[in-house]
Amino acid sequence: MTLPEGGVVTLTEQLPSGRMRPAWTRIGRGQMHYTNSQMKLDQLIGYFNARKINLIPPFQRGHVWKLSARQRLLENMVSGRPIPAIFLYKEPVGSTFEYNILDGKQRLESLILFIGNNRKDMSVTSVKDYFFNKRERNQIHFEIDVDGRKTEFKSLSDEVVREFREYAIPTIEIDLDDETSLDEIINLFVDINQQGEKVKRFDIVKAIGRKNKLLSSVFELVAQQTTRKQDKYFKPKNTAYSRVLEKLQAIETVSDPSQKVDRMWERLFEIALMSRTGKHRQPNQILKTFIKADEGDDTEALSAGEKAKLQRVFAFLDTSYDQTALGQSRLARDLPHFYTMVTTLLTSDLLDADNAPPDYPGVRKKLVSFSKMIKAGAKPPKDQAMDEALKEYIGAASRQTTHPGRRQTREQKFLEILGKI
Template identity: 25%
Template sequence: MVKIERDHHSNEITKIADTIQFDSDKKTISEFQMYYENNRINLNPVFQRDSVWKTPQRKNLIKSIYENIPIPTIFLYERYENNKTTYDVIDGKQRLESIFMFLGLKGYKKNKFPFKAVYIDNEDRAHEKNRLWEELDEQEKRKISQYPINTITVKGNLGDISDIFVRINSTGSSLTRQEIRTAKYLQSPFLKRINSLANQKSILEYLQNNRIISSSMIQRQKHVEFISELVLSIQNEGPIDKKNAIDRSMESGVLTGSQLNKSIKEFNETLKLIKKVFPDIVSTRFNGLADFYTLFLLVWRWRYKKKKVLANYNTNRLLNAYLIEFGNQCDIVKRQRDSYQIDKSKDTLIYINYLMTVQSSTDSINQRRNREKILMEVFDFTLETKDPFRNFNSEQRRLLWNNSNKRCSICNRKLTFNNFHADHIKPYAKGGKTILSNAQVLCAEHNIKKSDK
């Protein structure tokens, strides 16, 4: 049994120690290989991070093992599943992955790599030579297979295990805030849904193709954090303070069930609109996280709060052109500012003010509000507002019916008052007004078929 030492960090670890058991022993590489081949070890539990080790780190690990140099302790979480003991890797994923890659185990064959082994020639001179697993002799293979690794096996409540993970993770790269959230709030319904959403192929491709999020940022779960911000901002109906809002949401479980479903639906619709209206994001400054966040929230507000018309092709082209030009002017003013040649005239003031919101505290709620306010002033006039009434009322329906020929305007089918549909001639989505001069009689079939209602 391992003794838990108190440190200056916390009283929490003492509470955790009351419910968790730590068993210390040594496991050989061949044992870990057996666990892997029998599906008894899970390298990717929900609280674990994506791979971040580079090949040189992996090679150095194998060299240490070959030279019988001790490597850091591996922490496992023991659980009983499907009538057998299974282990989740709390800390040590990179080390075990590197070992499995070197051995060329199933699933890792394409990642095989050699390490530099030192050997002595006939004249007692030391040399280094790249060696693959297959190139080792039986004695060398046996030495590696029987190499003992200090292992601590943790047993207890899964929720407490995540706290342990946050504390003992010993990879060379520090955890990001989102990785800590993944560990700490692994049971959060919100986190599970956002993880699923953020890792959808279409969303990952859009974020990467438009250089909004890089591959390395995805490895560090920054895309999950960013999508969390956007969904929470929708639920909040405005900008949030990044520093606190996500943690607060996961702690309180404030966004679940139907509310979460609604926010995710609006997220998907907003992203679809951005793809349609602003196809050139990648070549503008608005593929930066701070700028894209504000643009996303502005489009959401246009769609769901201000009821702006976003289905007009010509207007959308104009809007895209304005966005590109606004971004270009911001870049020009930034260059001038950086070279101390800035023109502080009235024409450049709006660009100066916008740049001030992205130079410091970019994720604070005040800076986000300021950015959105500026973009509203620039772009709002371009868009037509939809009629506040989406549907024709009963009086309008009666007047339309009594002044019509009682037939569908498209197929000329004869209708009755009980089965006719009142629909817009100019589609509502394209700015059509809900007035009698823009109304037509349709049958149910053709009303449903219209995709631009």
């Protein structure tokens, strides 16, 4: 099975046993894992009644199908014709929901509206709890054309309903690896959208920001909305944040302005979250918060104090990049080194101890010296303790670089080395 033209990847193939082979694809830096399967309608309704499926994760837009589109879908299903697959993100065990819908929301909502709660042998409990729009609520128990007659679900024959219960909906479960980026997830969501209006990156980003105020306030630091003809999109602001982040090789090489913005605010969000909580996290754990329902404790907008803290560090780096070779070093260009430098400046007392704002010449000199130490072909330090610390730092910056433990090691060794310079 393949995605629509312009899609991302050819998915799994069927084995002789009838089972589907799990697959993965590399998109940009990371990998997304796909498992192709089927879910019988009876099982799906059971999940609805047990509240195991989240139909409104942040990625979903507010577009609502017309009644005619819902009727065509159900007429096809009752007739046994195939429908497009739904894309699911499966939550870890113990989560509020078992599944989040990445694509297929309108198809599943159409099912709920059609089946309703007027039959004892098959019904959806608390149908109206799924719908807040009056137009949608008025479509509950809508009729479809069956053998030339307009018929509600409750009026279908027992034989037709028995067959309908066995209808198998193709499903594709998606999982993320540690290196998957947010703009890759957005690209995937745009590509797999198969029904209704074509979804745009602009709408997805706006939808995510409405659910996560921290992300929204971070976004405002690096991006601005603009319009070209009828198309709305985001582009980078000319700020210290965007100038510093644009030095990262993973961002500098992206030509599309919207995708560039996505990578900028993804990186800045990760940094702001670490500064707020003091905890290092793997990027894929952060990304999963954008496609699941639960709003955690870390979604409040940036406070004035948090903004001032971030501004101080990024303004310092902006001028340092401009006045020294630091902007062309691995500290500025390579993500593991950059993440460690910025989060350490935010969470330590390095700048306060220098006490020479806004240039902090003492810290700047130490960073320039450190950048020379991690340059390819650099001679090892003569100080044995510093040499050992540098080896540990470089090791933690070379493998499994996003693992929280390795990030913590880099932070500790970074501070240790700067203290010896």
